[in-house]
Each structure stands twice: as C-alpha cells, then as structure tokens.
Amino acid sequence: MMTEEEIARLRALMEWEGERSAPPEGFPRLPDMPAARYTSPEYFALEQEHIFRKSWLFAGHIDEIPERGCYMRWNNAGDPIVIVHGMDGEVRAFYNTCRHRGAPVVTEDRGKSARLMCGYHNWTYKTDGTLVGVPERQDFPPDFDMSCRGLIPVRCEMLGNVIFVNFDDGAMPLTDWLGPLVEEWEEFAFDKVRLAARYSFDLNCNWKVAMEANMEVYHVPFIHPETVAPLVDPKRNLNTMYPNGHARMLAPPPRTTDREHVRAVDSPPEWQPIESVGEIGRTCTQSYTLFPNWVSPLSNYFVPPLVFWPTSLTTTRLELVTMALDWGDGPTPDLWTVPDENAPNGRQMSPIILEDTQFGEAIQQSMQSAAFRSVPLSYQEARIYSFHQSCDRMIGIENVPEQFRVAQVIGDEWVWPHDPRVRQMEAAAQQGREAAE
Ligand code: FES
Ligand SMILES: [Fe+2]
Missing domain, CATH: 3.90.380.10 (Naphthalene 1,2-dioxygenase Alpha Subunit; Chain A, domain 1)
Known part of the structure; x- marks a missing residue:
C-alpha cells in the first residue's frame, strides 16, 4: 500500500x-x-x-485451466507450448512436443485429462511431464530409459492468478x-x-x-x-x-x-x-x-x-x-x-x-x-x-x-x-x- x-x-x-x-x-x-x-x-x-x-512473458490466467488436469495450448511466442494444471495442483509449462517423434502431445486449444497422451503412437505422460506409457515397450532396447524422456519443461511462474512463462532455464525468478x-x-x-x-x-x-x-x-x-x-x-x-x-x-x-x-x-x-x-x-x-x-x-x-x-x-x-x-x-x-x-x-x-x-x-x-x-x-x-x-x-x-x-x-x-x-x-x-x- x-x-x-x-x-x-x-x-x-x-x-x-x-x-x-x-x-x-x-x-x-x-x-x-x-x-x-x-x-x-x-x-x-x-x-x-x-x-x-x-x-x-504473459501466457494466461488460471481461469483458462481452472481445475487439476486442465491444459491449454499456447503458441504466442513461436514454439508450441502446453500449460498444464497438474494433478498435484502445480501449474507447469512444457513444449508441446512428444519425445518420440515430435508429434503434438495436445491437439486441442483447451482440454482436461489426468494424463497427456500423444495421438501418434500413444506415448503417455503424467501432468508433471513424466513419461509413463510406451506401447510395445519391448520393441525398444532393454536399457531404453523412460525417466529421461519426459516432456521438456518451460519455466512457468505465477503472479496471483496470472501465468507467466520464460524459455530461459537460467532466468531469474518472476518476482x-x-x-x-x-x-x-x-x-x-x-x-x-x-x-x-x-x-x-x-x-x-x-x-x-x-x-x-x-x-x-x-x-x-x-x-x-x-x-x-x-x-x-x-x-x-x-x-x-x-x-x-x-x-x-x-x-x-x-x-x-x-x-x-x-x-x-x-x-x-x-x-x-x-x-x-x-x-x-x-x-x-x-x-x-x-x-x-x-x-x-x-x-x-x-x-x-x-x-x-x-x-x-x-x-x-x-x-x-x-x-x-x-x-x-x-x-x-x-x-x-x-x-x-x-x-x-x-x-x-x-x-x-x-x-x-x-x-x-x-x-x-x-x-x-x-x-x-x-x-x-x-x-x-x-x-x-x-x-x-x-x-x-x-x-x-x-x-x-x-x-x-x-x-x-x-x-x-x-x-x-x-x-x-x-x-x-x-x-x-x-x-x-x-x-x-
Ligand atoms: S510421436 Fe508421440 S507417440 Fe510417437
Ligand atoms: Fe493511445
């Protein structure tokens, strides 16, 4: 004040x-x-x-993804991004790019789901980005490490209800x-x-x-x-x-x-x-x-x-x-x-x-x-x-x-x-x- x-x-x-x-x-x-x-x-x-x-960068408002599992696409700064209201309550941003062959993980502007699934071969991610499902997993090499193939995060922080993103991993905190x-x-x-x-x-x-x-x-x-x-x-x-x-x-x-x-x-x-x-x-x-x-x-x-x-x-x-x-x-x-x-x-x-x-x-x-x-x-x-x-x-x-x-x-x-x-x-x-x- x-x-x-x-x-x-x-x-x-x-x-x-x-x-x-x-x-x-x-x-x-x-x-x-x-x-x-x-x-x-x-x-x-x-x-x-x-x-x-x-x-x-201003990305959006929590009203656009009000509940856990809600997500929105965001492309205003070029690279395709998805902003996700996680099942744990955290708001996160990821490149909307499947770690398999680059298909979009999310294809609607807005949606709601407990898991994010790529439509191409159904690789499935948790709302925190972790890769948890690969169909025909046995056809990949035995040492294929799913834990390092999660969605690539983009920095995402909030000022009250307003969501900001930053592509620079080393950027200072929003505040x-x-x-x-x-x-x-x-x-x-x-x-x-x-x-x-x-x-x-x-x-x-x-x-x-x-x-x-x-x-x-x-x-x-x-x-x-x-x-x-x-x-x-x-x-x-x-x-x-x-x-x-x-x-x-x-x-x-x-x-x-x-x-x-x-x-x-x-x-x-x-x-x-x-x-x-x-x-x-x-x-x-x-x-x-x-x-x-x-x-x-x-x-x-x-x-x-x-x-x-x-x-x-x-x-x-x-x-x-x-x-x-x-x-x-x-x-x-x-x-x-x-x-x-x-x-x-x-x-x-x-x-x-x-x-x-x-x-x-x-x-x-x-x-x-x-x-x-x-x-x-x-x-x-x-x-x-x-x-x-x-x-x-x-x-x-x-x-x-x-x-x-x-x-x-x-x-x-x-x-x-x-x-x-x-x-x-x-x-x-x-x-x-x-x-x-
Ligand atoms: S490109 Fe996403 S599952 Fe194959
Ligand atoms: Fe003016």
Whole structure:
C-alpha cells in the first residue's frame, strides 16, 4: 500500500511536471533511434533470440485451466507450448512436443485429462511431464530409459492468478524480474481478478510500432480527443523507469474534467471495484509497461493488459485482455473490445484501440521507405527510448551491430528507486517559499 507521503510526492511530481518549462535538469538528450530497429530482419532475429527467449512473458490466467488436469495450448511466442494444471495442483509449462517423434502431445486449444497422451503412437505422460506409457515397450532396447524422456519443461511462474512463462532455464525468478512492481501491484489484487475477456487481432506493423502507441501520452490530445483526453492531462504526466525495462506513466485528469465524466468513461459503475486500490489508482490514470511486450493501465476496476506478439518483422498479434473482480450475473467486463457480428471472432477493437492502431500499417510502410531515417524522441517519450535501451541490453549490447544500437544515455540515476526530479522539485519549492518571504 502506498503511504500518504508517497501519494503526496507523486501528486507533487505530477504538478511539477506540469509546471516545468524544459526537461528536468540533467536529463539526457535522447539521440535519434535508428530506423532499422523497426525494419531490419537482422535486428528482428536478435529480438526473437534474446528478448522473447529470456524474458518472462504473459501466457494466461488460471481461469483458462481452472481445475487439476486442465491444459491449454499456447503458441504466442513461436514454439508450441502446453500449460498444464497438474494433478498435484502445480501449474507447469512444457513444449508441446512428444519425445518420440515430435508429434503434438495436445491437439486441442483447451482440454482436461489426468494424463497427456500423444495421438501418434500413444506415448503417455503424467501432468508433471513424466513419461509413463510406451506401447510395445519391448520393441525398444532393454536399457531404453523412460525417466529421461519426459516432456521438456518451460519455466512457468505465477503472479496471483496470472501465468507467466520464460524459455530461459537460467532466468531469474518472476518476482525478481518484476522487482518493485510486486509490491506496487499488491493493491490491484492479481490474486483475485478473474479473466473476463481475451481476444486477439492481427496488425500489419512491427510489434514495437504497435506497442509504442501505448507508451507515451504525447499523442493523447491529437488522436484521442474524445476518448482518452478527458481522462489524462498529458502535461502533468509522470514517467517512472524501473529495473529490467519496466516503466510506469501516471497522470491526473485535466482540471477541466469533472469527476462524473471520468467515471462515465473510465469506470462503468456496474463493475465491481477493487476496494484495495488506493487513491492514486482511483483518481489518476496509470499505465505500466512490463518488459518486453505488456502494457496495462491499472485502476480500481481492471487489470487489462495489451500484449504485443511479433508474428513477423512487419506483423503483430495484439492480445486485448480484461481481468476484473468477479462480475456475478452482470455484464462481462471487457475494456478493449465491442461486439461486431462481422468480425471473425464476433468482437472488434474498441474505439480507443482503433485510434491507437490506426496508423500502424502506414507507419510500417513509411519506415520501410527512403523517407524514414531515424526517430527523434522528446522527454515525454523517454519511456520508449528507455524501452529500446532495455531491448539492446537484453540482446547484449555487443551482439547488436553498431548501426542498430541506441546509446545507453538514460543511466541508472534515472531508474527507480532514484529520481533526480524529487530533489529538483524540492529545490524549486524551497525557492518559491524564500521568494514569498
Ligand atoms: S510421436 Fe508421440 S507417440 Fe510417437
Ligand atoms: Fe493511445
């Protein structure tokens, strides 16, 4: 829970951001980012190999495999995976690859079974991955060791009800990866929210193009005049960078917006509020980037991540997820999609998401044209720059060819728990007091 002092400091910092007439003192000038980061197959291959193989990735919600024996297929990061709610209660992930001749062990998106059986020759595995059944076992050599032919595990850990996977056996535990967010997110009840909606849409742009539309508020007055602008004052936006590439934006509503309007747009009253959410989460808009591909506003009504999956250099699958407290018999909460009979899955992206995604395909085409050379970013877009720094660090800076690199100009002194803005704000307040005396 945030203390009164922390709340007061965040509020003061937002005001200070609104007042300043230049970027904070000492904040680095952000060099242009090379265009090739969005268009080079070579850089894309590095992202795939390092970022998506070594980061903790959102995989799903326990509601998708609620009981022992339930399983779900998961292919969003390329390799076919099965996530299993074990007969012992543990949630595990495995490559969905039979250790015999590679057939899929699970062939439906969801199912339930006390054993997993490959349909090709009926090799059978326990829900903990152990191989327990091989038909015509006598035709394999006598020393054929079944104990070393279990399903190959993929790291799988949970934050409350939310399932994450990591392809890197040596990765740090999920809670270390999340760092300060574990505590900061306690109030959002990850252990209580249920999965209300999960739909995906294919976009014709690089995953970073799609994601970056949700990583700054500079665009809010221009592309969201009716939808987001009444909720977010971009001038008083406060960005905070966290270790491991995560970040937060935090902004109050514009002074001109009345509370009723905010409620009507942001928090339909029939949805069950998350009572543990404190003052900041109830009255401001905050949105977190969870490196590498999750962006989620968190409020006293929803945990609604947008998750961006590269399907190729120039295409992205966008998952629109809404998690909320149990909605009983009421309407199912869905922040991001609306019914649409003609859409393939019966849903369409909501107006806000349509606004955010509208330029993606054209941007991608421009980026691949001769006109697009590099990307200059403002202080308000520093979350994007810092995200790119984290991408290169995850890849390993020495592995990134020089023409693709971003310079690591945002140093740790700007990363949580450090924040030079606090001292500058306090100094300004002190000067103000002295001037008044
Ligand atoms: S490939 Fe699975 S049993 Fe043969
Ligand atoms: Fe937006």
